[in-house]
Amino acid sequence: MAGYVVVGTQWGDEGKGKIVDVLGSQVDLVVRFQGGNNAGHTVVVEGKKHILHLLPSGVLHENAECIIGPGVVVDPFVFLEEVELLEKGGISSDHIYISERAHLIMPYHIALDKYQEEYKKDNKVGTTKRGIGPTYADKFTRIGLRVGDLKDFESFKKKLAFTLEMKNLEITEMFHKEPFDLDEMISQFEMVREKLLPRMINAMVVVNKALEDDKFVLFEGAQAAMLDINYGTYPYVTSSSPTSAGVCEGVGVSPKKLDRIVGVVKAYSTRVGEGPFVTELLDEKGDYIRENGQEFGATTGRPRRCGWLDLVVVKHACTINGLTDLVITKIDILSGLKEIPVCIGYEIDGEIIDYIPASVEDVAKAKPVYEILPGWDEDISKCPTWEELPANCRAYIEKIEAYTKTPASMISVGPGREHNIYRKDIIEK
Known part of the structure; x- marks a missing residue:
């Protein structure tokens, strides 16, 4: 059996939709395990942008069955609208199913x-x-x-x-x-x-049978670790668990059936809505990232709050998810910056810590402890291999790996399916 999980490591909007779409061509089932149409997944195929809210991002691959699992909350009117939009775009919807328990x-x-x-x-x-x-x-x-x-x-x-x-x-x-x-x-x-x-199925039975038959199943979450109902910045969180543990509850599979747990990391930080954001930039650097990265919500259109990469947050996600792999996205957006700070700790009342406090008040008063890394000027969107990335870009990624003790198996250097550098196959057949 082969169960693969894709989760977000920050506050959502890391690019999970693109990664699930890329991996979706290699799997038999794509299963959404929590959340609802409050999520927005953007997938770019041959220059055409597809924005999905409820349907799994792997839905563009008709070879894979797409299942909305028991842990998802479903707006049936939104579901049917998205199905209709797919069909109008020439994509079959015959492979889309909903759990009776949702x-x-x-x-x-x-x-x-x-x-x-x-x-x-x-x-x-x-x-x-x-x-x-x-x-x-x-x-x-x-x-x-x-x-x-x-x-x-x-x-x-x-x-x-x-x-x-x-x-x-x-x-x-x-x-x-x-x-x-x-x-x-x-x-x-x-x-x-x-x-x-x-479209109604007993998803728990279908998914477990697929795993027992040695099929490849990809579990897709919405939102991310810092919006988890238990381990995010409560109460500024979502109402479910978008972590790997949420797969077991949200689909009805054993933790033993999860082989690879992939965390998607945006090369900088963004957040939508209220709540503390330690590395937030309220200056021209924040505006630069927002405009360059087109950081506007796929669901609401709201401008996202932007800031430097917070490695304390990413390490937190690695711990609670048990991540086996990282995928780094939008690193091309940082090209042109002379220096790039990364947060490696929080200073709270004179004490420096390297973990997320439980108290939202403590997070709100935390000051970021930065390590300054050198930037790069080169356009990396056309780089096909790890070796061709600028040395400073590679060093930035290696800093993420070293701090989180988790390998970066894939680097996304642009919005399309083709804009990826693979250092290691995530799905091994």
Whole structure:
């Protein structure tokens, strides 16, 4: 069996979509294990940009079955829109499936996400307002609706009526907004039900059978380690675990079946939304990185906060994920800088540490401890081999490897599938 995992090591937007797309041509299944359409994955194929939010990034390879796993929360309307866009682009959707156990994002979840953020005012988390948090909340309070509930539609309607009564009470009494109409919502889901039924599978059984049959399975996460519900900068985090441990829970596979765990590292740092960001640049260097790297959210269009590479964060991700490989992305964006600082520690109240504190207040007051590395002027986007990269660029990558004690097996030097340098095969057949 061969189970491969791709996760983010920072705050998301590291380029996981591109890496999953590149590796997707070599695997039999691509499985999304958590999150929802709050993620934005950008894949560039032959100069054409594909932006995916819910579908796995490997979906552009029709040879691989693409599965939305039990740990994902699914907006069925967004799902069908993305499928339709693929088909209009000449890409078949016959290989796309959804777990019966995945929870449904309902219209009231999206409304409550918006109302709750507005209510929090200065304490807002900076969510994408896609209903992710409220859906996971209902999942854990055991009043959620799952994709498989649509099979028995009479039962679905009864469950919806019960939950909607509670939600409408919250919407009208706490937020003083208009309630949702039960009959209208039933009608909406009756229309999407027929389109979803042929795609429903017992994903846990399908994925484990594939692994037992020695097929190659690629597990794809959304967001990243610093947005993990347990190990990120809580409460400025997502509502699930985008780490390798999330695969086991989000798909239903044993940790023993995960052979390679690949962490994607952007060569600098970005963050979207609220929360502390130790290496953030609020000057012309930050503007340079944002413009040069086109750092604007694929889901929201929001400009991303930019900063120098934080190796404390990347090492944190290596530890909690058990990373076997790193993939370095967007290193071409740093070309032209004379000096490139990298953060190797935090100073908090006079003490220097090399780990992420649990307290968000401690992270917020941390000062970065930098090591200054020499930059390079060369355009590296056409470099086909490791040896042809500038010496200072290689030294930058070697610094990442040495600090994290994890090898960089692949270097991305541009947005396309062809812009990659392989130092070691990630998928070994």
